[in-house]
Amino acid sequence: MPTGPEAPPEQVILPTGPEAPPEQVILDENIKAQNHSFYHVAAFQVNPSNKLVAYAEDTKGDEKHTVYVIDADKGATVGKPLKNVTSYLEWAGDDALVYITMDEILRPDKVWLHRLGTEQSDDICLYHEKDDIFSLDLEVSESKKFLFVASESKNTTSTFYFNVSKPEDGLQVLTPRIYGEETRVSHRGNNFFLRRRSDLFYNSELLACPLDDVSNTTVLIPHRESVKITDMQLFADHLVLFERENGSQKVTVYRLPVLGEPLTQLQGGCSIDFDDPVFSVDQSESQFSSNILRFTYSSMRTPPSVYDHDMDTGISVVKKIETVLGGFDESNYVSERKWATAPDGTQIPMSIVYRKNMVKLDASDPLLLYGYGSYEICIDPSFKGSRLSLLDRGFIYVIAHIRGGGEMGRPWYDNGKLLKKKNTFTDFIACAEYLIEKGYCTKEKLCINGRSAGGLLMGAVLNMRPDLFRAAVAGVPFLDAVTTMLDPTIPLTTSEWEEWGDPRTEEYYHYMKSYSPVDNVRAQNYPHILVTAALNDSRVLYSEPAKFVAKLRDLKTDDNMLLFKCEMGAGHFSKSGRFEKLQEEAFTYAFLLKALNMIPTHVSA
Structure with missing residues (x-):
């Protein structure tokens, strides 16, 4: 949990009983799911006036969604639904939606503008990505004034912006497509903020540019070899960076100059301290105009806890802790970080949790080792209530943060993909051998997932x-892997060639077939x-x-x-x-x- 200045007692008490305001159910997924074996709401977006809600539902699990707009007060459906839509969905003002659809190989390839009260067949196609290596992504700025459409492959991104107040302008180019460069963008005041990664600045740098001169960039946070910028969150007066260093997450807060003043390289960021040796921090919805950063913190022994962090005082206040039934006491559990040595000498981090009074650590305990190691995805050591069923039976649970993921920076990913993919497998085996060597388990007690x-x-x-x-x-x-990657007519193949390789090339064919x-x-x-x-x-x-x-x-x-x-x-x-x-x-x-x-x-x- 966060540490720092002692937080004063703070609580919000909502009235109950006769004085309680009536509860308003906007959408009851339990009722909607009654006639379906599968039901999932993948997007739930409220329009700027808070009067309408657009949501995307999937009733099969195939990630082909239908979008409905309802009146937030009455629950009545507004207009006709939008069919065969992805979960990328944002409001463009009070009476228009921007959404993305997929092609026949389920690649998000077209972005559309839909005005309420019109037919879907009349929607305006804002952009069509014809290169089947690239897929589209849609985000809204924290200021809610701009939408951003990213055309992205596994290592290249170009970005467009859509001014919500000027929909007639359509999409405008913000960052052009430069092979090997990736960008993520947002907005505050008269500037766009850009997180940019390239082969040279592999752990990303943070830039800003004027709205009316996007090529004129200023470096706010330079590239650092040991610190990877994974995300940013903008506020009216603050910037929050979500970072990684030595395998662990960091959250750093910077105060921004007053709106209208020039932006220069940022100094004096304040990091939020956390107790556990291994933990997970996730962004939560925060108000752009506020000085409060909301985030969710957990560790392998600490249930998810929602915190409000005052970015002016540095004080974090816990607002909610997920209830865990069954007499759970986190002090009964131990979490730790260990490092295994890969065949090439690379140190591989592992996150470990077990119940103190249930394990002997004499090689007699059962152990479950989990691994992923692809797409630069980080498997952070977070809490999972159902895992207690194993821990309370005496299991040791371990996450192997192997190459191909992003836990140790961009090179960690680059060294576990394409013609270096086998590092992912040998890293995992090295972790298993370390756990056996150090007496956590034996081969006869080692399970993997x-x-x-x-x-x-x-x-x-x-x-x-x-x-x-x-x-x-x-x-x-x-x-x-080989058969799938040889067939460009099935979902994901073309966009995956930059991850696994294209086996139509002889070198990749033989390498991929070897594993x-x-x-x-x-x-x-x-x-x-x-x-x-x-x-x-x-x-x-x-x-x-x-x-x-x-x-x-x-x-x-x-x-x-x-x-x-x-x-x-x-x-x-x-x-x-x-x-x-x-x-x-x-x-x-x-x-x-x-x-x-x-x-x-x-x-x-």
Whole structure:
């Protein structure tokens, strides 16, 4: 939790009983979901006058949404719904929406302007991205005065801006497409703020430019080799940077000059201190005109807690702590950071949590090791209530922050992709070997887990070192890398060539085939394996894990469990209901307990 000046007692008491204001339900997802096996609201946007709400619903899990506009007071539908829309949706004033649609390979490729009361067929196409390597993204500035459309690949971004007060101007170029440069932008006063990454400034720098002269940039925060800028949040008087240093998150607050004064390089940023050795900080909705930064903090032993941080005084006040039932006491748990050594000498960070009075740390404890390692995504050590079911049974839980992710800066990602992808797998194996060497577990007690691209990690390490693990769980796993990347007509292939490589090139074909899990199954003993899939998954087609399981059944030489579980009414992100998600996790945990012979024997009275 944050540390710093002692915060004065502060609480907001809402009246209850007869004096309580009537509760207003704008949208009841429970009622909307009653006639669907899957239901998810992916976007919920309120217009500037707070009178209308636009929301995007998905009723299959295939991430093809229908957008409805409703009256916030009456709940009545306004106009006709918008069909086959992504979750990218923003208001452009009180009576217009900007949204993005996908092409036949589910690539977000067109951005549209829709005016309420008109037909979708009459909407104006603001931009069409024809290069199938690039996809579109939509964001709104904290000031709510500009929308930003980004055309992005895995390593290049160009950005357009849309002035909400001048919709007739359409999209205007803010940052041109320069191969290898990525930008994220926002707005305050007379300036755009830009976070820019390039091959030279790989951990990003922060720039500002005038609205009327976007090529005239001023460096506010220069590039730093040891600190990566991951995001920024603008306020009327402050700038907040979300950063990473040595594998840990940082939140740094800067005071900005008074509006109208020139912007120069920023100095004297104040960082928010946190207690836990490993933790997670997420942005929350804050008011642009306020001096209060709201964020959510958690660690592997600390439930999610919402804080209001006064950027003038440096005082953080906790506003809400997620309730954890069952007599939970965070002091019973230990979280720590350890480092494993990869074959090339690179130090790989790991986040570890366990319950103090339930583990012996003498190699006899069961352990679950999680990994992902792709797309520069950071798997931060956050809290998960359902994980307590394992920790309270004596499990040690570990996250391996392997290369291919972004935890240690941009080079961490670059050294775990394309022709360096195998570093992801050898990093994970090094973490497993470290945990065994240091007495956290033995091979007979070591279980592993990964989803999606983390499922490819599972398949790769199972083929490379099946002797190292007792059990493995591969969720909606990307397992047939070469075949999928050879087919540009299926979803995601073209936009993924910059991540995995294009196997139509001989060098990439042979390298990818050397680790692609489906292509490397062979006659050998494998541990217990659970593979899951989803029928409506548009990101990893269910045929990939099915093909992997079929090949394992044909070739493996052991009698261990090999289970294939396909959800018939869900997509890539599993079932939509809270209890249904818990049931899926319970199934996974039961599989691990059975593999470890930890299911208790029931004795009848």
